[in-house]
Amino acid sequence: MSGKKENASVKVGWVGYVVFLLAILLFSGLFSSSSGWLKALDFNVLNGSFGQITATGQGLTFRGDGGTGARDGFLFAISLIPAVILALGIVNVVDGLGGLRAAQKLMTPILKPLLGVPGICMLSNIANMQSTDAAAGMIKELVDAGEITDDERSVIIAYQTSASAFITNYFSSGAAVFSFMVAPIIVPILVMLVFKIIGANIMRFYLKMVYRKSVAGGAQNGK
Amino acid sequence: MANNEVVQEKKKNILDLFVEGARSGFTIGTTSLLPNVIMAFVIIRVLEVTGLLKIIGIVCAPVMALWGLPGEAATVLVTAIMSMGGGIGVAVSLYSNGILDAVQVTMLVPAIYLMGNPVQNVGRCLGISGVNTKHYAMIIGICVINALLSIWVMRLLLLFI
Numbered sequence: 001m002s003g004k005k006e007n008a009s010v011k012v013g014w015v016g017y018v019v020f021l022l023a024i025l026l027f028s029g030l031f032s033s034s035s036g037w038l039k040a041l042d043f044n045v046l047n048g049s050f051g052q053i054t055a056t057g058q059g060l061t062f063r064g065d066g067g068t069g070a071r072d073g074f075l076f077a078i079s080l081i082p083a084v085i086l087a088l089g090i091v092n093v094v095d096g097l098g099g100l101r102a103a104q105k106l107m108t109p110i111l112k113p114l115l116g117v118p119g120i121c122m123l124s125n126i127a128n129m130q131s132t133d134a135a136a137g138m139i140k141e142l143v144d145a146g147e148i149t150d151d152e153r154s155v156i157i158a159y160q161t162s163a164s165a166f167i168t169n170y171f172s173s174g175a176a177v178f179s180f181m182v183a184p185i186i187v188p189i190l191v192m193l194v195f196k197i198i199g200a201n202i203m204r205f206y207l208k209m210v211y212r213k214s215v216a217g218g219a220q221n222g223k
Numbered sequence: 224m225a226n227n228e229v230v231q232e233k234k235k236n237i238l239d240l241f242v243e244g245a246r247s248g249f250t251i252g253t254t255s256l257l258p259n260v261i262m263a264f265v266i267i268r269v270l271e272v273t274g275l276l277k278i279i280g281i282v283c284a285p286v287m288a289l290w291g292l293p294g295e296a297a298t299v300l301v302t303a304i305m306s307m308g309g310g311i312g313v314a315v316s317l318y319s320n321g322i323l324d325a326v327q328v329t330m331l332v333p334a335i336y337l338m339g340n341p342v343q344n345v346g347r348c349l350g351i352s353g354v355n356t357k358h359y360a361m362i363i364g365i366c367v368i369n370a371l372l373s374i375w376v377m378r379l380l381l382l383f384i
Contacts, residue, residue: 037273045272046265073264073312074257076319081252085245092244093237132344136351143353150355154362157354161344162366163336170336172251173259173308176315181329183377183384191333191376195369199337202365203358 048072083175091171100129115159115200117152125159132164151207158203163192255308263302263312267320270298280322290374292330295322299331300370303338310335330377334370341366 022041025031031042039045048069053062063075094100104126112119120142128135139156142148148156163169170189178185235243270276276295284294295317303310314331317323323331339348341363349359 037275040269040272046268048264048268068264069268070261070265072319073261073316076264076315077252077257077260080256080260080315081249084252084256085248088248088251089241089245092247093240096235096240096243097237132347133351136348139352153352153354154358157348157352157358158362158365160352161341161348161362162339162369163333164339164344164348166336169307172248173256173311174332174336176256176260176311177318177328177332180318180325181332182325183329183381187380187384188329188333188336188377191373191380192336195333195337195373195376198372199365199369202368203361206361 046070050075077176080176080179083178084172087171087175087178091167100126103129111197114197115155116204117156118148120147121152121156125156128160128164129167130165131168132160135160135164154207155200155203159196159200162196162199166192166196259306259308260312260315263309263316266302267298267313267316271320290330290371291378292327292374293322296327296331299323300334300338303335303340303370305340305342307336307338307340310338310340326381329381330374333373333377337366337369337373339366 025041026043026046029042029044031038032044034042046069048071049067050071051064051067053064063072063079067075104123107126108119108122111122111125115121115125121139124135124138124142127138136157139148139153139160143150143153166189170192174188181188267276270279276298279297280294282294283297287294287296290296299310299314299317302313311332314323314328314335318325318328345359345363349362354362
């Protein structure tokens, strides 16, 4: 009885029905032998195939050659994981031995004039190398405590949002391309850092234009 | 200036530190990288089977040519809007399909992160910090500008590396 009631009260949108229908089609194998774009509606087509490992082949990796879909992606991802394990192991050693705190000390005097925000924000900007949320939370606290203005927050967030947590992200997902990247691993990091600073300054410039307009309008500006 | 020395916790030796980091590397690799790469391979597979990848390649070719990239590279940037890991995954997938070469993937790497997956970051970075909502569009715009400019810079740098 209660089952019936529950059933009656469940609301299903049309998307639900369409998705369910597609799921049935996907798993039914109905389109396995069809040609053209309908093939994409077959589970086994998406699952793809493992690469062929030929004894005489030149590239004798366990991934093989010519694989497709989820299967090929799985084997390829497995082959990428050692780089992530190694990279994060090293980063953790550097962090544990105080390397990142040293980076903080070194970067504070460099970043401060480049971003034009008070030094007190630097701890957050350094934290932003590793964590999006923690850094953004610190900035909110600074504004709430009246340490920085709303405009300064916008500049800092422009810096933080682009390539947020870039050390963590780059050394985890980015490690996937380390093996075939043609530049030294540190180059993309430096490029990201430079563009974060450029982004913050675009925001500064933008705010200056807006600020000028509001002065012309006679509006009072805080601080 | 906030310069307070963090109280030293119990000292761990280098080997422990490495194993600890390696363990989180394994977790990230299996729970984040692997699902992302599989997702990207399936997306590319769908685009390939349906012929959309070719169409994207042709349609986006004139624009992507500005950066010296094939039209298909647009899928990397579009995916990066939703997820950095996904963007890398798509780049890896296109590389393994032979559509992008190693140089082109390298050019795209900073752009993937500079794009800063706005879909997630509106909630995370912008939402948490409580930044003025009037500036949301500008901040996201800056991410896109950064990403696009960085491809050129990488291309230039790669000439000297």
